[in-house]
Amino acid sequence: MSWALHRVVCHPADSAWPGFWAPKAACERKVVEIGFGNGDFLLALAQDDPKACFVGIELSITSVTKAARKVLQRGLDNVVLVMGDAAFMLKEAFSPGTFDEAYTNFPCPWPKKRHAKYRLSHGNFPAAVSSALKMQGVLEMTTDSEPFAEEFAQAVSATGAMTVDLFEKNPRRAVRTKYEGKWLAQGRDIYRLRFVKVDDFVLPSESEGGFRMHRILSVKTSPAKAISGTSGGEGAHRYFLGEAFIGDDGTELLQVITVDDGFEQRFYLRFVPKPDGVLVKLDECSQAFRTPAAKAALAAIAEVKIQCADGRFIP
Ligand SMILES: C[S@@+](CC[C@H](N)C(=O)[O-])C[C@H]1O[C@@H](n2cnc3c(N)ncnc32)[C@H](O)[C@@H]1O
Incomplete structure (x- = not known):
């Protein structure tokens, strides 16, 4: 199997960024998945719609490496992966209004109070994902934790840009993720939340002047x-x-x-x-x-x- 990971894994500080959109498919739709884990959900979406472009953002280098190798193995040319914190990457690496759809499946709920700051419902993430979506763009989040679902709904709605359009228990989903399978096997309930962007909200970037440090x-x-x-x-x-x-x-x-x-x-x-x-x-x-x-x-x-x-x- 190929190790040409650079064909799939992009870094916003690369000189080619964001030129990766150009050679990839027709980009009729731009979709981002945050915390893609083993990548199976993202890759299934990408295989299903070769005319759309898919970006995966993930913190774990092991997940990025494994998913990148699957992309190469399947010969997909409409997927790029970015390693890093989605709250930062969505704000700094993509222009506001880039994506039609954003997914985050089973983000870690960090149930302990002292870990609350790591939840995607905290910090910049709600604002960053809202800003990265187009008007009428959709954010979907699935979780096995009802309190987390409620907290996430409140945090995203608090941006003023997004409105909850669906809060569903035990949805039927065409593509299931690894964690979804794990929780379902344990008999847990699954919650799906969908938001629509209804206000033209922009979170300004802090890395103005480009991503590369040219200063000499x-x-x-x-x-x-x-x-x-x-x-x-x-x-x-x-x-x-x-x-x-x-x-x-x-x-x-x-x-x-x-x-x-x-x-x-x-x-x-x-x-x-x-x-x-x-x-x-x-x-x-x-x-x-x-x-x-x-x-x-x-x-x-x-x-x-x-x-x-x-x-x-x-x-
Ligand atoms: C519980 S796993 C779920 C993986 C996959 N979505 C699934 O459903 O099987 C959560 C994933 O989110 C990633 N993650 C956590 N915080 C993140 C962040 N701020 N930005 C990007 N990825 C993140 C973790 O590395 C982990 O792979």
Whole structure:
């Protein structure tokens, strides 16, 4: 089986993004599934409608890898997979009003109170999915937890953009997911909720200016060592500058960890010696969104002042 995962798994920081729509089918309909797990539901929809385009967003790298291999095996050219938190990806990687349909099947209900922040009914997800849908676009959520269904209905309706159009117990569904099968086998009830977008709601992106960090700074001497171990940022947008690695040719790599509203990124900055200073750029192997925290980390490097042996500061 092929391992050409790059044909299926897309990252919004790739230069080809969002060109993946172009060669794929006719895109008469754009559909997204959030938390696709083993991918069987998404792939069944995609096989059924070759003229539509399907995007799957999933946190788990194992799920993404397995589903991508199934896409390759079945020769589907109308599916792309994105790895990451859907609340972030829907807001930052797709224009508002992109999708006709969104599905999320059996998202983790996180029943314990202390885990509530991980539920899709919390945080940005309700607003992000509402924004990513077209007017009259449809969101469908299935769950085995009635309290979660109720909480989700309230949270999505609270955006003011979406209205509940169906709240059904034990629906008959043509395609069943792995978790659906598991809960049905245990005799649990299943709840299906459907929403329609009735108000033109847009959640603005925070990564304005594109997803790639092109910024190149010129400094007199490499600050990587000097700023390694420092942190900064504001509110929900924080960064940490980790270890610095120095190569034989004087090039340095600095590890950067950023968190924006719980969305974590890890990437490297490369410090390349030049006759008139040091170029600082995103390492070629790293992919990073220009989130407020990532921008703050770059700004910190731009502002760093290196103290020389004679006590002078080099700007
Ligand atoms: C309980 S499983 C359900 C899988 C599949 N939909 C099914 O019904 O068999 C929930 C899935 O959602 C994914 N997930 C959880 N939170 C997510 C998020 N914020 N963004 C994307 N995927 C998420 C998890 O990695 C997991 O694969």
